[in-house]
Amino acid sequence: VEISRALKTHIGSAKYAISRARPLERMAALAVLLLMLVSIKSPAIADPTITVTLSATGTQVHLTRDTLQDLPMTTYTTSTVWTDTVDTYAGVLLYDVLKTLSVDMAAQNGQIVFKAADDYQVILRFVDIDKTAPMIAFLRNDAVIPPRTQGPFWLIWPYDLSSHYRTETIYAHSIWHIVSMDIEF
Amino acid sequence: LPLLNQSPHAYKTLLRITGSVAIAVTIAGGLILMLVFAKSVDHKFQELRSTGQDNTVWTANQLEVDILRLQSVILSALAENSTEASLEQIRLRFDILYSRVGIVTRGVVGRDVAWVNTQQKFLEDLNIFLARSTPLIDATDPVLAASLTEMAQDVAQLHSQVRSFTMDVLHFFNEEADHQRDEIALVQSRLFLSVMLVSAIMLILIASLIWQMRRQRTAQAQLEQVAHFDDVTGLPNRTLFGRQLRAQLKDLSGRRKTEIFALVYIDLDNFKEVNDRFGHATGDQYLKKIGDRLKALVGMRGMPARLSGDEFVLLIRDITRPDKDQPIFKDLRHSLSTPVTIASVQIPVSASIGVTLHHPRDDIDADQLLRQADAAMYSAKRAGKNCITFFDSALERTLQAQSELIARFNQAIDTDELVLHYQPKVDILAQRVLGVEALLRWNHPEKGLLPPSQFLDIISLDAALLDKLTDWVLTRAIAQTAQLEITGLPLQVSVNVTISNHREAHSCALERLTSWPVRHPEITTGRILLEILESNVITDLEMMGSAMQTARQAGARFSLDDFGTGYSSLSYLKSLPLDEIKIDKSFVLDMLEVEDSRRIIMAILRLAEAFDLPVIAEGVETEAHAEMLLSLGCTRMQGFFVARPMPLSALIVWLAAKQSWISPAESPKN
Numbered sequence: 001v002e003i004s005r006a007l008k009t010h011i012g013s014a015k016y017a018i019s020r021a022r023p024l025e026r027m028a029a030l031a032v033l034l035l036m037l038v039s040i041k042s043p044a045i046a047d048p049t050i051t052v053t054l055s056a057t058g059t060q061v062h063l064t065r066d067t068l069q070d071l072p073m074t075t076y077t078t079s080t081v082w083t084d085t086v087d088t089y090a091g092v093l094l095y096d097v098l099k100t101l102s103v104d105m106a107a108q109n110g111q112i113v114f115k116a117a118d119d120y121q122v123i124l125r126f127v128d129i130d131k132t133a134p135m136i137a138f139l140r141n142d143a144v145i146p147p148r149t150q151g152p153f154w155l156i157w158p159y160d161l162s163s164h165y166r167t168e169t170i171y172a173h174s175i176w177h178i179v180s181m182d183i184e185f
Numbered sequence: 186l187p188l189l190n191q192s193p194h195a196y197k198t199l200l201r202i203t204g205s206v207a208i209a210v211t212i213a214g215g216l217i218l219m220l221v222f223a224k225s226v227d228h229k230f231q232e233l234r235s236t237g238q239d240n241t242v243w244t245a246n247q248l249e250v251d252i253l254r255l256q257s258v259i260l261s262a263l264a265e266n267s268t269e270a271s272l273e274q275i276r277l278r279f280d281i282l283y284s285r286v287g288i289v290t291r292g293v294v295g296r297d298v299a300w301v302n303t304q305q306k307f308l309e310d311l312n313i314f315l316a317r318s319t320p321l322i323d324a325t326d327p328v329l330a331a332s333l334t335e336m337a338q339d340v341a342q343l344h345s346q347v348r349s350f351t352m353d354v355l356h357f358f359n360e361e362a363d364h365q366r367d368e369i370a371l372v373q374s375r376l377f378l379s380v381m382l383v384s385a386i387m388l389i390l391i392a393s394l395i396w397q398m399r400r401q402r403t404a405q406a407q408l409e410q411v412a413h414f415d416d417v418t419g420l421p422n423r424t425l426f427g428r429q430l431r432a433q434l435k436d437l438s439g440r441r442k443t444e445i446f447a448l449v450y451i452d453l454d455n456f457k458e459v460n461d462r463f464g465h466a467t468g469d470q471y472l473k474k475i476g477d478r479l480k481a482l483v484g485m486r487g488m489p490a491r492l493s494g495d496e497f498v499l500l501i502r503d504i505t506r507p508d509k510d511q512p513i514f515k516d517l518r519h520s521l522s523t524p525v526t527i528a529s530v531q532i533p534v535s536a537s538i539g540v541t542l543h544h545p546r547d548d549i550d551a552d553q554l555l556r557q558a559d560a561a562m563y564s565a566k567r568a569g570k571n572c573i574t575f576f577d578s579a580l581e582r583t584l585q586a587q588s589e590l591i592a593r594f595n596q597a598i599d600t601d602e603l604v605l606h607y608q609p610k611v612d613i614l615a616q617r618v619l620g621v622e623a624l625l626r627w628n629h630p631e632k633g634l635l636p637p638s639q640f641l642d643i644i645s646l647d648a649a650l651l652d653k654l655t656d657w658v659l660t661r662a663i664a665q666t667a668q669l670e671i672t673g674l675p676l677q678v679s680v681n682v683t684i685s686n687h688r689e690a691h692s693c694a695l696e697r698l699t700s701w702p703v704r705h706p707e708i709t710t711g712r713i714l715l716e717i718l719e720s721n722v723i724t725d726l727e728m729m730g731s732a733m734q735t736a737r738q739a740g741a742r743f744s745l746d747d748f749g750t751g752y753s754s755l756s757y758l759k760s761l762p763l764d765e766i767k768i769d770k771s772f773v774l775d776m777l778e779v780e781d782s783r784r785i786i787m788a789i790l791r792l793a794e795a796f797d798l799p800v801i802a803e804g805v806e807t808e809a810h811a812e813m814l815l816s817l818g819c820t821r822m823q824g825f826f827v828a829r830p831m832p833l834s835a836l837i838v839w840l841a842a843k844q845s846w847i848s849p850a851e852s853p854k855n
Contacts, residue, residue: 082292118251118281147280149287171240177281 048152050136054101055184061101065138065152068092071100074135078160081171082150089145089156091137094129103183105129110185114155117147117177124155124173126185133157133165136178150176204398208391215387222379241297244288245354249347251282256340259333267330275329279322283315301357307346314339415491417469418476426490426498430551433500434543445507446487446543447514449499450558451479451521454535454570456495461752463532470527475534478520482513498558507542509575514540518573537565541576560584587643594627594644598657602628605661606830609839610679610801611846613811613827614820618846619801620677620714622823623662624830625654645683652697655682656704663707665833670712674840674847679714679744685723694723695732702739714742714764719751722761730760737762744801749785758796766793768819770804777809783817790818 052061071092079086094112098105110126124134134157138145145151154176157165164170255278262271288294290308298308318339321332413425421429433446453475460468472491479489479499487501501513521536539561541554549557557576560583565574574580597603607621627635645651658680666678682701685694701715715736722745723729733743744765745757749772758766768789776782786802793800802814805824814822828839840847 080292082288082294084291084295117277118247118285147277148283150284168240177284 090139107185153178453495
């Protein structure tokens, strides 16, 4: 808990710095944030974690609910094909996560390999990611999503918004129980 | 020559626009129908595709995997004496299984699984297991470790059931897939049928539209045919020719600035004879053959047309030189003088041809041009028929003079420049005055007293003027006869009338014939003898005879003038109700020298005797003439020997001297 609180303070101040900074300084601030993220190694913690690997540099980042909550939050209110109710999901856009990690989204053949606790695996290409979808959801109706109902991290799209989000491909991409993301570009 | 005005094309255009719109609407409607249909079919396919049957089968398999893995980690934990790590693995695998069961029982997969009715028991067992195990999983490590043996048994139990669940799901959805394939096939066949149906309807609509348009076009063409083509020859009629001629003139003023074209006016010289000799059916065939010849002659170079009766016109384009020795005119001459063979009978062809050449510099309209060609044709006719005459400046002057004369004569009637002179008709033997013949004179202010020979031919070109003149003569003659009667000299007056202007339809001539007694009721006194020229008798003798009979019953009397000069058909004497025959003066004038003339007079006299018709000889100029006629048995005479034509006043004086020759008691022969 202490570590997490400390991290939160760190990120909060860093974010403050970034928002006030000029482009060059902003880059520097981002680097600091990245370094901080990388520096925190706590594999044994109870907090659910997504291990992010940037294949280009080999660096690893661990995302928890707390770290993610410091990024801009987004909500979808939608039904899904796996549930019987319309719920409000909250989380961060994959786009924002990649941006924070300074991933070049325009990279040709860029892709992310998601892995789940149940060994399910999907590959999502950068071109399939836009500014509004998908998101890594970790709250449902303002409560954390438990592992017993597709938690703690679930990659979802706003299915009710458009028929483009109601395809078999999107459904297959909607991975839950996410434990790792390998970003290859 | 009046030419019909052009008919508008508005109707045709309207028809075309309506047709196009109808076709467009049909096609658009068909396309919209197809689109709507395709959309609905596509929707159906989408629906079929979105049913996640593969997902359901996969999820069922995953459930099996999840149970197996839970079983595996429990057994591992039991073997490893429940280390902290192995218990953590159990908790993870339990959560995953729990999550999977949620998927299997909810949402789309849940609904799919619910269809597989056979496995409700397994799903219940699964939920019971989860409910019973959850508190143990969430409890402390020692509690979980203590319950592992029992949990292992439960999971083993589930493991034994899950295979059959998976297989049921798989089988069910294989069948379901078959069913959906059938449904897709059905939809596809329906789609195919519908497309066929829509296409067929569209085709039928378009075909019927086209058919209707074509039918209307045919009807239009037929109307055009009737309105613009001659029945007998199939050639264009006056209307169409006039239109074509105007188009040609317009064309010339437009793009073909240097082209010379010829307008040819053709009058068949012997058509009346052909009709008389061979009948109307042959006459029609004769005209048709002439028409065909003209068509063949000009081909694409021009256009023949039949104006009326035996009158044709011909437009010939591309005349290279403005001279008369062009081969086309020689060919024309040749084809209009070569006999026609109808039913193995050779019928000679003779035509008077008038040609006018139109130079691009001429500022002339269609009617003027036709008049020029007509004048040239008349000139050919006067030159002895069966020849070709070109319109030239001399003819133009003649034409000009004619129209001036016609205008002047019209004026002359109105200003009373016309007078009637009277020439007595007597019976030498009986010493009696039979009557007088009224002879027209034009008391021209500059040229003096003009006889009819100086103007009547030209006046006759204008039918209306001729009618006006005849009316004037009749009115004047009747008035003066009445005057004579008052002075105690009741005499029959002969008036020369023209019943047929050869350019008119026969019905006009017949109408004229019956109209005189109506317009001049005084004729009914029987004192007016209408003298008709033999050459004036129309083709249809029966019609003419009955018309004359009608006039005669109204009191008119008829004399056949110039007998012997025309066809002098015996049937004239048989068919026409005549009161007198007049021997032409040409026979009388040379009968002293020419034996044949004498014989003709003898023949006419005998013929008249047979028909019991009085005969009078004209042109009796000398005593020798009179003696010869008397010796031949002709006692009725008219001529200088008896008396010259004289004004009414002189006539009264002359009659006074012949008082004894007039028998007041005797009324004119009825």
